[in-house]
Amino acid sequence: MALVCVEDFEKKAHTVIEKFALDYYRSGAGEQFTLNLNREAFKKWRIRPRFLRDVSKMNMGCKILGENLKWPLGIAPTAMQKLAHPEGECGNARAAGSAGSVFILSTLSTTSIEEVATAAPNTCKWFQLYVYKDRSLTEQLVRRAEKAGFKALVLTIDAPIFGQRRSDVRNKFSLPSHLCLGNFEGIQSEGVRSEMYTGKSGINEYVSSQFDATLTWKDVEWLIKSTYLPVIVKGVLTREDAVLAREFGCAGIIVSNHGARQLDCVPASIEALPEVVKAVGHDMLVMLDGGIMQGNDIFTALALGAKMVFVGRPALWGLACGGQKGVEDMLSVLKNDFEITLALTGCQTLNDINKDMIVHESYYAKL
Ligand SMILES: Cc1cc2nc3c(=O)[nH]c(=O)nc-3n(C[C@H](O)[C@H](O)[C@H](O)COP(=O)(O)O)c2cc1C
Incomplete structure (x- = not known):
């Protein structure tokens, strides 16, 4: 069967990925109210198309942090991509490069920073950072990302501890023995596997033993001072935190609820976007992830003020459907869909979206 939308990739991936890994990828926190909302909330917006505006030639290009991208969609950081396909992060990063977009590598990847850099030298790569209690370990990660040619650091601020994903607890989720956390090989011997023995979610136990839950904006200041790379904060859901991100000197914000995997009942990313844009959008780079499934969703986020969007799970579904080629196919379906949206709304370039x-x-009920 031809895969013609992201949902098709998702359905096929569900038949390919092993159950414990599929549960890890697809689940949200708690009752998964926000997980569903992330997609549903896009349906609360109506597009007002304009016609007779010559859409015979289109240009979806944009400039983000000085980088020319072919279109405003990148791949969000997701942990442990080799659970979807042996090509894992390398396949995903190469696919992002051939689509002319950004790839964000997770700290908790199953491939190291250096391997991804070697596998995808021409992809614009950013490194997602979790801050470890061991600050020298954190600094090593930053130095390695700088040395390997990554172009930005994405500091995830919504995960001082990990949310409760019930299926991971039920499945006692852990990394199978043939995989490892690539960035810690030879540094931390056992990683996620060593924490398997208490009968709960292994990833949660790893995170609470390793991540620094004392983190505050002072540490963001420390990080910004300690690197020449631009620092983007990921996980902002309020105007208050957006303003702090600007005050502390961050180069950008990703409005995100971590794919609804941290706290349930927080707003959908697209619901939180307008207040963040209103507070800082005029002088700061605001981006979004969460629930993007089709071209209309990308359009909605851009019309509400985001400059770029990211997909997490859709790239994992693509990866499961054929490694690098599967992600390339998924991205090309999304890109084509976005192009149709642009043409049918009368937009030749992203600047025409407003x-x-x-x-x-x-709006229509009030008229
Ligand atoms: C399986 C999985 C693993 C993730 N791992 C990370 C991670 O390591 N670091 C991080 O900042 N966000 C992580 N995220 C959150 C994503 O970066 C992103 O915010 C989210 O997936 C976007 O929502 P979407 O999946 O609906 O596109 C993860 C998400 C998923 C689904």
């Missing part, structure tokens, strides 16, 4: 082209569903 907030008058989108209204909340309540």
Whole structure:
């Protein structure tokens, strides 16, 4: 069967990935209310298309942090990609490069920073950072990302501890013995596997033993001072934190609820976007991830003020459907879909998208 939308990739991936890994990839926190909301909330917005505007030639290109991208969609950091396919992070990063977009490598990857850099030298790569209690370990990660040619650091701020993902607890989720956390090989001997013995989710136990839950904005300041790379904060859901990110000198923000995997009942990313854009969007790079499944979703986020969006799970589904080629196919389906949205809304370039082209569903009831 031809795979013509992200949902098709998702369905096929569900038949390919082993159950414990599939549960890890697809689950959200708690009752998974926000998990569903991340997608559903896009349906609350209506697009107001314009016509007779010559859309015979389109250009989806954009410039983000000085980098020319072919379109405004990148791949969000997701841990342990070799659970989807042996090509893992290398395949995903190469696919992002051939689509002219950004790949963000997770700290908790199953491939090291250096291997990904070698495998995908022409991809624009950012490194997602978790801050470890062991600060020298954290600094080593930063130095390695700098040395390997990564272009930005993405500091995830919404995970001082990990949210409760019930299926991971039920499955006692852990990394199978043939895989490892690539960035810690030879540094931390056992990683996620060593914490398997208490009968709970191994990843949660790893995180609470390793990640620094004392983190505050002072540490963001420390990180910014300790690197020449731009620092983006990922996981902002409020205007208050957006303003702090600007005050502390961050280069950008990713509005995100971590794919609804941290705290349930927080807003969908697309719901939180307008207040962040209103607070800092005029002078700061605001991006978004969470629930993006089709071209219209990308359009909605851009019309509400995001400059770029990212997909997490869709790339994992693509990876499961054929490694690098599967991700390339998924990205090309999404890109084509976005191009159709642009043409049918009368937008030749991203600059033509504006907030008058989108209204909340309540708009029509009030007329
Ligand atoms: C399986 C999985 C693992 C993830 N691992 C990380 C991670 O290591 N670091 C991080 O900052 N975010 C992580 N995320 C969150 C993603 O970066 C992103 O915020 C989220 O997947 C976006 O939502 P989407 O999956 O609906 O596109 C993970 C998400 C998933 C689904």
